Amino acid sequence: MTKVPEQRITKYNDRPINGDGHYVLYWMTAFRRPFYNFALQQAVNRAVELQKPLLILEALRCDYPYASDRLHRFILGGMFANQHHFSGTTASYYPYVETEKGAGKGLLQALGEDACLIVGDDYPAFFLPRMLRAAAARVDVLLEAVDANGLLPLRAAEKDYPTAYAFRRFLQKELRGPLLDLPQPDPLAKLKLESLTQLPKSITERWLAASDQLLAAGPETLASLPIDHSVPATDETGGWQAADNCLQRFLDERLAQYPQRSEPDLQVTSELSPYLHFGQIATQQIVQALIERENWTIDKLSPDAKGKRSGWWGMSEAAESFLDELITWRELGFNTCVLRKDFDRYPSLPDWARETLEKHRTDPRPQRYAFEDFEQARSHDPLWNAAQTQLLEEGRIHNYLRMLWGKKILEWSVDAETALQTMLTLNDKYALDGRDPNSVSGTFWCLGRYDRPWGPERPIFGKIRYMSSENTARKFSVKAYLQRYRLPG
Numbered sequence: 241m242t243k244v245p246e247q248r249i250t251k252y253n254d255r256p257i258n259g260d261g262h263y264v265l266y267w268m269t270a271f272r273r274p275f276y277n278f279a280l281q282q283a284v285n286r287a288v289e290l291q292k293p294l295l296i297l298e299a300l301r302c303d304y305p306y307a308s309d310r311l312h313r314f315i316l317g318g319m320f321a322n323q324h325h326f327s328g329t330t331a332s333y334y335p336y337v338e339t340e341k342g343a344g345k346g347l348l349q350a351l352g353e354d355a356c357l358i359v360g361d362d363y364p365a366f367f368l369p370r371m372l373r374a375a376a377a378r379v380d381v382l383l384e385a386v387d388a389n390g391l392l393p394l395r396a397a398e399k400d401y402p403t404a405y406a407f408r409r410f411l412q413k414e415l416r417g418p419l420l421d422l423p424q425p426d427p428l429a430k431l432k433l434e435s436l437t438q439l440p441k442s443i444t445e446r447w448l449a450a451s452d453q454l455l456a457a458g459p460e461t462l463a464s465l466p467i468d469h470s471v472p473a474t475d476e477t478g479g480w481q482a483a484d485n486c487l488q489r490f491l492d493e494r495l496a497q498y499p500q501r502s503e504p505d506l507q508v509t510s511e512l513s514p515y516l517h518f519g520q521i522a523t524q525q526i527v528q529a530l531i532e533r534e535n536w537t538i539d540k541l542s543p544d545a546k547g548k549r550s551g552w553w554g555m556s557e558a559a560e561s562f563l564d565e566l567i568t569w570r571e572l573g574f575n576t577c578v579l580r581k582d583f584d585r586y587p588s589l590p591d592w593a594r595e596t597l598e599k600h601r602t603d604p605r606p607q608r609y610a611f612e613d614f615e616q617a618r619s620h621d622p623l624w625n626a627a628q629t630q631l632l633e634e635g636r637i638h639n640y641l642r643m644l645w646g647k648k649i650l651e652w653s654v655d656a657e658t659a660l661q662t663m664l665t666l667n668d669k670y671a672l673d674g675r676d677p678n679s680v681s682g683t684f685w686c687l688g689r690y691d692r693p694w695g696p697e698r699p700i701f702g703k704i705r706y707m708s709s710e711n712t713a714r715k716f717s718v719k720a721y722l723q724r725y726r727l728p729g
Contacts (some may be wrong), residue, residue, distance in 0.1 A: 241284075242360060244423075244603055245278075248362075248388070249386055250362055251382065251383075252373065252376035255379065255380055259290065261354055261357060263293040264286045264287040264295070265351055265352065265357070266359045266360075267348060269299075271391075276424075279361050279362070282359050284331075286356070288356060292434070293332060294330070294331040294433055295331070295334060295351070296331055297334050298334070299344055300319065301338050301344060305668070306468070306675065308467055309468070309471060309472055310473050310672065312457065312465065312473075316457035317457060318479040318480065319335045319450065321479030321480050322335070322480070323335055323450075323455060331433070334351075335449055335450040337450040337527050339465060342465055345452060347447045349375075349379055350442070358384075362387040362487060363442075364389070365675070365676060365680070372385055376389070376548050389574055391419070391524060391571065392415065392571050393418070400487070407572045409545055409546065411568060413545045416538065419527075471670060476635065477489050479520055480521065482515070483515035483520045483521035486510070487512060487525070495558050498561050504712075513672075514635070514649065517674075534555045570678045572681060578676035584664070588689070592688070594691050603700045611665070615666060617629050619652065623718060626724075628666075631666065640712075640716070645663075646686030646687075650687065656687060660687060687704060
Protein backbone atom coordinates (compact mmCIF):
# COMPACT_ATOMS: atom_id res chain seq x y z
CA MET A 241 0.00 0.00 0.00
CA THR A 242 1.53 3.31 -1.13
CA LYS A 243 0.36 6.39 0.71
CA VAL A 244 -1.08 9.36 -1.15
CA PRO A 245 0.72 12.64 -0.30
CA GLU A 246 -1.21 14.44 2.45
CA GLN A 247 -1.02 17.68 0.48
CA ARG A 248 -3.34 16.12 -2.09
CA ILE A 249 -6.08 15.11 0.39
CA THR A 250 -8.78 17.52 1.60
CA LYS A 251 -11.56 16.72 4.06
CA TYR A 252 -14.79 18.27 2.84
CA ASN A 253 -16.75 17.62 6.02
CA ASP A 254 -16.21 16.65 9.65
CA ARG A 255 -18.29 13.48 9.58
CA PRO A 256 -16.81 10.29 11.04
CA ILE A 257 -15.74 7.11 9.27
CA ASN A 258 -18.46 4.50 9.69
CA GLY A 259 -16.60 1.35 10.67
CA ASP A 260 -19.81 -0.67 10.30
CA GLY A 261 -20.28 0.39 6.68
CA HIS A 262 -20.41 -2.23 3.95
CA TYR A 263 -17.86 -0.68 1.57
CA VAL A 264 -15.58 2.24 0.76
CA LEU A 265 -17.20 4.39 -1.93
CA TYR A 266 -15.07 6.08 -4.58
CA TRP A 267 -17.10 8.77 -6.35
CA MET A 268 -15.35 9.19 -9.71
CA THR A 269 -16.27 12.56 -11.23
CA ALA A 270 -13.14 14.17 -12.70
CA PHE A 271 -10.40 11.55 -12.84
CA ARG A 272 -12.23 9.04 -14.96
CA ARG A 273 -9.44 6.48 -15.27
CA PRO A 274 -8.17 3.30 -13.62
CA PHE A 275 -4.47 4.21 -13.86
CA TYR A 276 -2.12 6.77 -12.28
CA ASN A 277 -5.04 8.05 -10.22
CA PHE A 278 -4.26 9.33 -6.72
CA ALA A 279 -7.97 9.44 -5.84
CA LEU A 280 -8.53 5.79 -6.73
CA GLN A 281 -5.30 4.96 -4.91
CA GLN A 282 -6.61 6.66 -1.75
CA ALA A 283 -9.91 4.77 -2.02
CA VAL A 284 -7.99 1.50 -2.36
CA ASN A 285 -5.85 2.38 0.65
CA ARG A 286 -8.94 3.10 2.73
CA ALA A 287 -10.53 -0.20 1.67
CA VAL A 288 -7.37 -2.08 2.67
CA GLU A 289 -7.18 -0.26 6.04
CA LEU A 290 -10.80 -1.03 6.85
CA GLN A 291 -10.83 -4.45 5.18
CA LYS A 292 -13.93 -3.54 3.20
CA PRO A 293 -14.97 -3.94 -0.44
CA LEU A 294 -14.45 -1.04 -2.83
CA LEU A 295 -17.39 0.40 -4.79
CA ILE A 296 -16.69 2.81 -7.64
CA LEU A 297 -19.54 5.09 -8.67
CA GLU A 298 -19.13 6.88 -12.01
CA ALA A 299 -22.23 8.86 -12.90
CA LEU A 300 -23.21 11.17 -15.74
CA ARG A 301 -25.82 13.87 -15.40
CA CYS A 302 -27.76 15.13 -18.40
CA ASP A 303 -28.18 18.72 -17.18
CA TYR A 304 -24.57 19.83 -16.75
CA PRO A 305 -23.73 23.06 -18.63
CA TYR A 306 -23.28 22.45 -22.36
CA ALA A 307 -24.39 18.80 -22.16
CA SER A 308 -24.47 17.62 -25.78
CA ASP A 309 -24.06 14.62 -28.05
CA ARG A 310 -20.39 15.59 -28.45
CA LEU A 311 -19.48 15.71 -24.76
CA HIS A 312 -21.76 12.86 -23.72
CA ARG A 313 -20.37 10.47 -26.31
CA PHE A 314 -16.80 11.18 -25.24
CA ILE A 315 -17.60 10.67 -21.54
CA LEU A 316 -19.67 7.55 -22.21
CA GLY A 317 -16.79 6.09 -24.21
CA GLY A 318 -14.66 6.46 -21.12
CA MET A 319 -17.29 4.81 -18.94
CA PHE A 320 -17.53 1.91 -21.40
CA ALA A 321 -13.76 1.37 -21.16
CA ASN A 322 -13.86 1.63 -17.37
CA GLN A 323 -16.71 -0.87 -17.15
CA HIS A 324 -14.71 -3.52 -18.94
CA HIS A 325 -11.51 -2.83 -17.06
CA PHE A 326 -13.01 -2.85 -13.57
CA SER A 327 -14.94 -6.03 -14.30
CA GLY A 328 -11.60 -7.84 -14.13
CA THR A 329 -10.71 -6.49 -10.68
CA THR A 330 -11.94 -7.03 -7.14
CA ALA A 331 -13.57 -3.59 -7.14
CA SER A 332 -17.26 -3.18 -7.98
CA TYR A 333 -18.03 -0.61 -10.66
CA TYR A 334 -21.42 1.11 -10.79
CA PRO A 335 -21.95 3.23 -13.93
CA TYR A 336 -25.05 5.41 -13.78
CA VAL A 337 -26.32 7.60 -16.63
CA GLU A 338 -29.31 9.90 -16.27
CA THR A 339 -31.94 9.38 -18.94
CA GLU A 340 -34.15 12.11 -17.48
CA LYS A 341 -33.17 15.39 -15.86
CA GLY A 342 -32.79 14.99 -12.14
CA ALA A 343 -33.20 11.21 -12.20
CA GLY A 344 -29.88 10.69 -10.42
CA LYS A 345 -30.72 12.97 -7.52
CA GLY A 346 -30.21 11.18 -4.21
CA LEU A 347 -28.05 8.33 -5.56
CA LEU A 348 -24.83 9.40 -3.85
CA GLN A 349 -26.62 10.01 -0.58
CA ALA A 350 -28.29 6.59 -0.76
CA LEU A 351 -24.98 4.85 -1.46
CA GLY A 352 -23.39 6.89 1.31
CA GLU A 353 -25.77 5.42 3.89
CA ASP A 354 -24.00 2.06 3.67
CA ALA A 355 -20.49 3.44 3.06
CA CYS A 356 -17.64 3.64 5.56
CA LEU A 357 -16.56 6.87 3.88
CA ILE A 358 -16.57 8.52 0.47
CA VAL A 359 -13.48 9.42 -1.53
CA GLY A 360 -14.08 12.03 -4.23
CA ASP A 361 -12.16 13.86 -6.95
CA ASP A 362 -10.80 17.30 -6.06
CA TYR A 363 -11.11 19.21 -9.35
CA PRO A 364 -11.13 23.03 -9.08
CA ALA A 365 -13.29 24.18 -12.02
CA PHE A 366 -16.66 24.04 -13.77
CA PHE A 367 -19.58 22.98 -11.51
CA LEU A 368 -17.63 20.21 -9.77
CA PRO A 369 -16.46 22.15 -6.66
CA ARG A 370 -20.05 23.24 -5.89
CA MET A 371 -21.28 19.68 -6.40
CA LEU A 372 -18.60 18.33 -4.06
CA ARG A 373 -19.41 20.84 -1.31
CA ALA A 374 -23.14 20.19 -1.60
CA ALA A 375 -22.62 16.42 -1.39
CA ALA A 376 -20.32 16.74 1.63
CA ALA A 377 -23.05 18.64 3.47
CA ARG A 378 -25.69 15.98 2.75
CA VAL A 379 -23.90 12.71 3.56
CA ASP A 380 -23.44 11.33 7.07
CA VAL A 381 -19.91 9.95 6.60
CA LEU A 382 -16.52 11.48 5.93
CA LEU A 383 -16.08 12.79 2.41
CA GLU A 384 -12.45 13.38 1.50
CA ALA A 385 -11.42 14.55 -1.94
CA VAL A 386 -8.09 13.88 -3.62
CA ASP A 387 -6.18 16.05 -6.07
CA ALA A 388 -5.05 14.03 -9.09
CA ASN A 389 -4.98 16.98 -11.51
CA GLY A 390 -1.32 17.38 -12.36
CA LEU A 391 2.29 16.74 -11.51
CA LEU A 392 2.37 19.56 -8.95
CA PRO A 393 -0.20 19.36 -6.12
CA LEU A 394 -2.87 22.04 -6.51
CA ARG A 395 -2.05 23.69 -3.21
CA ALA A 396 1.74 23.55 -3.42
CA ALA A 397 1.83 27.21 -4.49
CA GLU A 398 0.79 29.94 -2.07
CA LYS A 399 0.25 32.59 -4.73
CA ASP A 400 -0.90 32.83 -8.31
CA TYR A 401 1.81 33.58 -10.84
CA PRO A 402 1.45 36.36 -13.42
CA THR A 403 3.63 34.78 -16.13
CA ALA A 404 4.73 31.38 -17.35
CA TYR A 405 8.34 32.40 -16.67
CA ALA A 406 7.66 33.12 -12.99
CA PHE A 407 5.67 29.92 -12.58
CA ARG A 408 8.34 27.90 -14.39
CA ARG A 409 10.97 29.12 -11.91
CA PHE A 410 8.73 27.98 -9.06
CA LEU A 411 8.16 24.60 -10.72
CA GLN A 412 11.85 24.01 -11.22
CA LYS A 413 12.35 24.42 -7.48
CA GLU A 414 9.41 22.22 -6.49
CA LEU A 415 9.07 19.34 -8.98
CA ARG A 416 11.76 16.99 -7.72
CA GLY A 417 9.49 15.74 -4.93
CA PRO A 418 6.43 15.07 -7.13
CA LEU A 419 8.67 13.33 -9.70
CA LEU A 420 9.73 10.91 -6.98
CA ASP A 421 6.19 10.50 -5.65
CA LEU A 422 4.19 9.38 -8.67
CA PRO A 423 0.84 7.62 -8.25
CA GLN A 424 0.70 3.86 -8.64
CA PRO A 425 0.32 2.87 -12.30
CA ASP A 426 -2.52 0.48 -11.41
CA PRO A 427 -3.80 0.77 -7.82
CA LEU A 428 -5.97 -2.34 -8.20
CA ALA A 429 -3.28 -4.60 -9.65
CA LYS A 430 -2.88 -7.84 -7.68
CA LEU A 431 -5.07 -6.40 -4.95
CA LYS A 432 -7.03 -8.87 -2.89
CA LEU A 433 -10.15 -7.31 -1.42
CA GLU A 434 -13.43 -8.82 -0.43
CA SER A 435 -15.84 -8.35 -3.33
CA LEU A 436 -19.14 -6.60 -2.84
CA THR A 437 -21.86 -9.18 -3.34
CA GLN A 438 -24.79 -6.89 -4.06
CA LEU A 439 -26.35 -3.50 -3.41
CA PRO A 440 -29.83 -3.03 -1.94
CA LYS A 441 -32.66 -3.38 -4.45
CA SER A 442 -33.95 -0.02 -3.25
CA ILE A 443 -30.91 1.45 -4.99
CA THR A 444 -30.41 -0.80 -8.00
CA GLU A 445 -34.08 -0.74 -9.01
CA ARG A 446 -34.46 3.02 -8.69
CA TRP A 447 -31.11 3.91 -10.25
CA LEU A 448 -30.47 1.28 -12.89
CA ALA A 449 -26.82 0.68 -13.75
CA ALA A 450 -26.05 1.72 -17.32
CA SER A 451 -26.11 -1.09 -19.85
CA ASP A 452 -23.34 -1.71 -22.37
CA GLN A 453 -25.71 -0.46 -25.06
CA LEU A 454 -26.17 2.85 -23.25
CA LEU A 455 -22.43 3.22 -22.64
CA ALA A 456 -21.70 2.43 -26.30
CA ALA A 457 -23.45 5.75 -27.07
CA GLY A 458 -24.74 5.02 -30.55
CA PRO A 459 -26.69 7.68 -32.47
CA GLU A 460 -30.09 6.35 -31.39
CA THR A 461 -29.02 6.25 -27.75
CA LEU A 462 -27.74 9.82 -27.84
CA ALA A 463 -30.90 10.98 -29.60
CA SER A 464 -33.00 9.56 -26.76
CA LEU A 465 -31.23 11.58 -24.05
CA PRO A 466 -32.35 15.08 -22.98
CA ILE A 467 -29.19 16.87 -24.09
CA ASP A 468 -28.25 19.36 -26.83
CA HIS A 469 -28.38 17.51 -30.16
CA SER A 470 -27.25 20.55 -32.16
CA VAL A 471 -23.61 19.86 -31.21
CA PRO A 472 -22.88 16.56 -32.96
CA ALA A 473 -20.51 13.91 -31.69
CA THR A 474 -17.08 13.77 -33.30
CA ASP A 475 -15.23 10.70 -34.47
CA GLU A 476 -12.94 10.90 -31.43
CA THR A 477 -13.43 8.08 -28.94
CA GLY A 478 -13.18 8.70 -25.21
CA GLY A 479 -11.62 6.46 -22.58
CA TRP A 480 -8.32 5.36 -21.13
CA GLN A 481 -7.58 2.97 -24.00
CA ALA A 482 -8.11 5.67 -26.62
CA ALA A 483 -5.98 8.04 -24.54
CA ASP A 484 -3.18 5.50 -24.33
CA ASN A 485 -3.34 4.93 -28.10
CA CYS A 486 -3.22 8.68 -28.67
CA LEU A 487 -0.16 8.97 -26.43
CA GLN A 488 1.67 6.15 -28.21
CA ARG A 489 0.89 7.66 -31.63
CA PHE A 490 2.28 10.99 -30.47
CA LEU A 491 5.47 9.47 -29.13
CA ASP A 492 6.03 7.25 -32.15
CA GLU A 493 4.99 9.58 -34.96
CA ARG A 494 4.87 13.20 -33.83
CA LEU A 495 7.15 13.98 -30.90
CA ALA A 496 10.27 14.47 -33.02
CA GLN A 497 8.50 17.25 -34.96
CA TYR A 498 6.83 18.82 -31.93
CA PRO A 499 9.00 22.00 -32.02
CA GLN A 500 7.31 22.74 -35.39
CA ARG A 501 3.80 22.46 -33.86
CA SER A 502 2.88 26.05 -34.80
CA GLU A 503 2.72 25.04 -38.48
CA PRO A 504 -1.02 24.75 -39.33
CA ASP A 505 -0.34 22.37 -42.21
CA LEU A 506 1.46 19.93 -39.89
CA GLN A 507 -0.35 17.63 -37.47
CA VAL A 508 2.29 17.08 -34.81
CA THR A 509 0.52 18.08 -31.59
CA SER A 510 -0.30 15.39 -29.04
CA GLU A 511 -4.11 15.87 -29.24
CA LEU A 512 -4.24 14.65 -25.62
CA SER A 513 -6.04 17.68 -24.19
CA PRO A 514 -9.58 16.16 -24.27
CA TYR A 515 -8.32 13.07 -22.44
CA LEU A 516 -6.54 15.24 -19.89
CA HIS A 517 -9.63 17.38 -19.41
CA PHE A 518 -11.93 14.44 -18.74
CA GLY A 519 -9.32 12.77 -16.56
CA GLN A 520 -8.95 9.76 -18.85
CA ILE A 521 -5.17 10.04 -18.78
CA ALA A 522 -2.85 11.45 -16.11
CA THR A 523 0.01 13.89 -16.52
CA GLN A 524 2.15 11.40 -14.61
CA GLN A 525 1.43 8.63 -17.11
CA ILE A 526 2.52 10.89 -19.95
CA VAL A 527 5.64 11.97 -18.08
CA GLN A 528 6.49 8.35 -17.25
CA ALA A 529 6.18 7.40 -20.92
CA LEU A 530 8.55 10.23 -21.86
CA ILE A 531 10.98 9.19 -19.12
CA GLU A 532 11.12 5.69 -20.56
CA ARG A 533 11.37 6.95 -24.14
CA GLU A 534 14.22 9.32 -23.27
CA ASN A 535 16.02 6.84 -20.99
CA TRP A 536 15.94 9.63 -18.41
CA THR A 537 16.81 9.63 -14.72
CA ILE A 538 16.15 12.35 -12.16
CA ASP A 539 19.85 13.12 -11.74
CA LYS A 540 19.71 14.72 -15.21
CA LEU A 541 17.65 17.64 -13.84
CA SER A 542 19.59 20.89 -13.91
CA PRO A 543 20.36 22.41 -10.48
CA ASP A 544 19.63 25.88 -11.91
CA ALA A 545 15.99 26.88 -11.36
CA LYS A 546 16.13 29.99 -13.55
CA GLY A 547 12.86 29.53 -15.42
CA LYS A 548 14.40 28.68 -18.78
CA ARG A 549 12.10 26.91 -21.21
CA SER A 550 14.70 24.35 -22.25
CA GLY A 551 17.67 22.66 -20.66
CA TRP A 552 16.26 22.09 -17.16
CA TRP A 553 14.92 18.60 -17.73
CA GLY A 554 17.98 17.18 -19.46
CA MET A 555 15.84 15.65 -22.21
CA SER A 556 15.70 16.15 -25.97
CA GLU A 557 14.56 19.50 -27.37
CA ALA A 558 11.26 17.99 -28.51
CA ALA A 559 10.53 16.36 -25.15
CA GLU A 560 11.36 19.53 -23.20
CA SER A 561 9.18 21.61 -25.52
CA PHE A 562 6.27 19.25 -24.94
CA LEU A 563 6.81 19.12 -21.16
CA ASP A 564 6.70 22.92 -21.03
CA GLU A 565 3.23 22.85 -22.57
CA LEU A 566 2.04 19.87 -20.51
CA ILE A 567 3.32 21.05 -17.14
CA THR A 568 4.22 24.75 -17.16
CA TRP A 569 1.34 26.09 -19.23
CA ARG A 570 -1.31 23.55 -18.25
CA GLU A 571 -0.63 23.73 -14.54
CA LEU A 572 -0.27 27.51 -14.62
CA GLY A 573 -3.97 27.57 -15.51
CA PHE A 574 -4.75 25.36 -12.52
CA ASN A 575 -2.65 27.64 -10.30
CA THR A 576 -4.76 30.66 -11.27
CA CYS A 577 -7.99 28.69 -10.97
CA VAL A 578 -7.26 27.54 -7.41
CA LEU A 579 -6.01 30.85 -6.06
CA ARG A 580 -8.34 33.32 -7.81
CA LYS A 581 -12.07 32.97 -7.41
CA ASP A 582 -12.51 35.28 -10.42
CA PHE A 583 -10.14 33.27 -12.63
CA ASP A 584 -12.79 32.97 -15.37
CA ARG A 585 -14.06 36.56 -15.19
CA TYR A 586 -12.91 39.74 -16.91
CA PRO A 587 -11.65 41.57 -13.77
CA SER A 588 -8.98 38.90 -13.32
CA LEU A 589 -7.03 40.30 -16.29
CA PRO A 590 -3.84 42.21 -15.39
CA ASP A 591 -4.33 45.89 -14.60
CA TRP A 592 -2.33 46.98 -17.64
CA ALA A 593 -4.50 44.86 -19.95
CA ARG A 594 -7.79 46.20 -18.61
CA GLU A 595 -6.45 49.77 -18.73
CA THR A 596 -5.36 49.55 -22.37
CA LEU A 597 -8.59 47.81 -23.42
CA GLU A 598 -10.61 50.49 -21.64
CA LYS A 599 -8.63 53.23 -23.36
CA HIS A 600 -9.53 51.73 -26.75
CA ARG A 601 -13.08 50.67 -25.90
CA THR A 602 -14.67 53.19 -28.28
CA ASP A 603 -12.25 52.70 -31.18
CA PRO A 604 -14.07 52.09 -34.49
CA ARG A 605 -14.34 48.42 -35.51
CA PRO A 606 -14.06 48.09 -39.31
CA GLN A 607 -15.78 44.71 -38.96
CA ARG A 608 -18.20 43.76 -36.24
CA TYR A 609 -19.95 40.41 -35.92
CA ALA A 610 -22.78 39.12 -33.80
CA PHE A 611 -22.37 35.92 -31.78
CA GLU A 612 -24.29 33.91 -34.38
CA ASP A 613 -21.88 35.02 -37.11
CA PHE A 614 -18.91 33.90 -35.04
CA GLU A 615 -20.59 30.62 -34.19
CA GLN A 616 -21.35 29.74 -37.80
CA ALA A 617 -17.93 30.87 -39.12
CA ARG A 618 -19.40 33.74 -41.11
CA SER A 619 -16.56 36.26 -41.17
CA HIS A 620 -14.72 37.88 -44.07
CA ASP A 621 -11.51 36.07 -43.08
CA PRO A 622 -11.02 32.58 -44.63
CA LEU A 623 -8.35 31.53 -42.11
CA TRP A 624 -10.47 32.50 -39.12
CA ASN A 625 -13.47 30.72 -40.67
CA ALA A 626 -11.33 27.60 -41.13
CA ALA A 627 -10.32 27.61 -37.46
CA GLN A 628 -13.92 28.02 -36.32
CA THR A 629 -14.99 25.27 -38.74
CA GLN A 630 -12.44 22.93 -37.21
CA LEU A 631 -13.92 23.71 -33.79
CA LEU A 632 -17.45 23.02 -35.04
CA GLU A 633 -16.51 19.77 -36.76
CA GLU A 634 -13.76 18.29 -34.58
CA GLY A 635 -14.11 19.96 -31.19
CA ARG A 636 -10.60 21.40 -31.35
CA ILE A 637 -8.59 24.17 -33.06
CA HIS A 638 -4.96 23.96 -34.15
CA ASN A 639 -2.95 25.29 -31.20
CA TYR A 640 -1.41 28.32 -32.96
CA LEU A 641 -4.60 29.25 -34.78
CA ARG A 642 -6.50 29.08 -31.50
CA MET A 643 -4.58 32.19 -30.43
CA LEU A 644 -5.33 33.96 -33.70
CA TRP A 645 -8.99 32.88 -33.37
CA GLY A 646 -9.28 34.67 -30.02
CA LYS A 647 -7.43 37.79 -31.13
CA LYS A 648 -9.75 38.31 -34.09
CA ILE A 649 -12.84 37.86 -31.92
CA LEU A 650 -11.50 40.75 -29.82
CA GLU A 651 -10.95 42.83 -32.95
CA TRP A 652 -14.43 42.17 -34.33
CA SER A 653 -16.49 42.50 -31.13
CA VAL A 654 -18.16 45.57 -29.68
CA ASP A 655 -15.85 45.48 -26.65
CA ALA A 656 -13.43 43.20 -24.83
CA GLU A 657 -16.00 41.89 -22.33
CA THR A 658 -18.26 40.78 -25.17
CA ALA A 659 -15.30 39.21 -26.96
CA LEU A 660 -14.34 37.25 -23.83
CA GLN A 661 -17.86 35.91 -23.38
CA THR A 662 -17.98 34.87 -27.05
CA MET A 663 -14.69 33.00 -26.75
CA LEU A 664 -15.65 31.24 -23.53
CA THR A 665 -19.08 30.23 -24.81
CA LEU A 666 -17.82 28.88 -28.14
CA ASN A 667 -14.97 27.04 -26.47
CA ASP A 668 -17.12 25.53 -23.71
CA LYS A 669 -19.90 24.54 -26.09
CA TYR A 670 -17.87 22.98 -28.89
CA ALA A 671 -14.36 22.12 -27.66
CA LEU A 672 -13.77 18.69 -26.17
CA ASP A 673 -11.16 20.29 -23.90
CA GLY A 674 -13.34 23.26 -22.91
CA ARG A 675 -14.69 23.97 -19.39
CA ASP A 676 -11.15 23.49 -18.08
CA PRO A 677 -8.67 25.75 -16.23
CA ASN A 678 -6.19 25.27 -19.06
CA SER A 679 -8.60 26.30 -21.82
CA VAL A 680 -9.78 29.27 -19.71
CA SER A 681 -6.20 30.47 -19.32
CA GLY A 682 -5.63 30.08 -23.06
CA THR A 683 -8.68 32.21 -23.76
CA PHE A 684 -7.62 34.91 -21.30
CA TRP A 685 -4.11 34.92 -22.80
CA CYS A 686 -5.70 36.44 -25.91
CA LEU A 687 -6.58 39.47 -23.74
CA GLY A 688 -3.24 39.79 -21.96
CA ARG A 689 -3.14 37.25 -19.12
CA TYR A 690 0.39 35.87 -18.59
CA ASP A 691 1.63 38.34 -21.22
CA ARG A 692 3.20 41.81 -21.18
CA PRO A 693 2.40 45.11 -22.90
CA TRP A 694 3.40 45.19 -26.56
CA GLY A 695 4.18 48.10 -28.84
CA PRO A 696 3.39 49.86 -30.98
CA GLU A 697 0.02 50.72 -29.46
CA ARG A 698 -2.73 49.85 -31.92
CA PRO A 699 -6.40 50.69 -32.40
CA ILE A 700 -8.76 48.31 -30.56
CA PHE A 701 -5.87 46.22 -29.14
CA GLY A 702 -3.96 49.01 -27.46
CA LYS A 703 -0.93 47.28 -25.91
CA ILE A 704 -2.42 43.77 -26.17
CA ARG A 705 -0.28 41.51 -28.37
CA TYR A 706 -1.52 41.77 -31.94
CA MET A 707 -1.94 38.90 -34.41
CA SER A 708 -3.28 38.88 -37.96
CA SER A 709 -4.23 36.26 -40.50
CA GLU A 710 -2.01 37.92 -43.08
CA ASN A 711 1.09 37.67 -40.87
CA THR A 712 0.22 34.08 -39.97
CA ALA A 713 -0.05 33.14 -43.65
CA ARG A 714 3.34 34.76 -44.30
CA LYS A 715 5.02 32.93 -41.41
CA PHE A 716 3.48 29.51 -41.94
CA SER A 717 2.06 27.35 -44.67
CA VAL A 718 -1.74 27.35 -44.32
CA LYS A 719 -2.81 26.12 -47.77
CA ALA A 720 -3.58 22.56 -46.71
CA TYR A 721 -5.34 23.76 -43.54
CA LEU A 722 -7.57 26.12 -45.54
CA GLN A 723 -8.38 23.36 -47.99
CA ARG A 724 -9.24 20.90 -45.24
CA TYR A 725 -11.57 23.23 -43.36
CA ARG A 726 -13.03 25.23 -46.21
CA LEU A 727 -16.69 26.01 -45.74
CA PRO A 728 -19.00 24.60 -48.44
CA GLY A 729 -20.37 27.00 -51.00
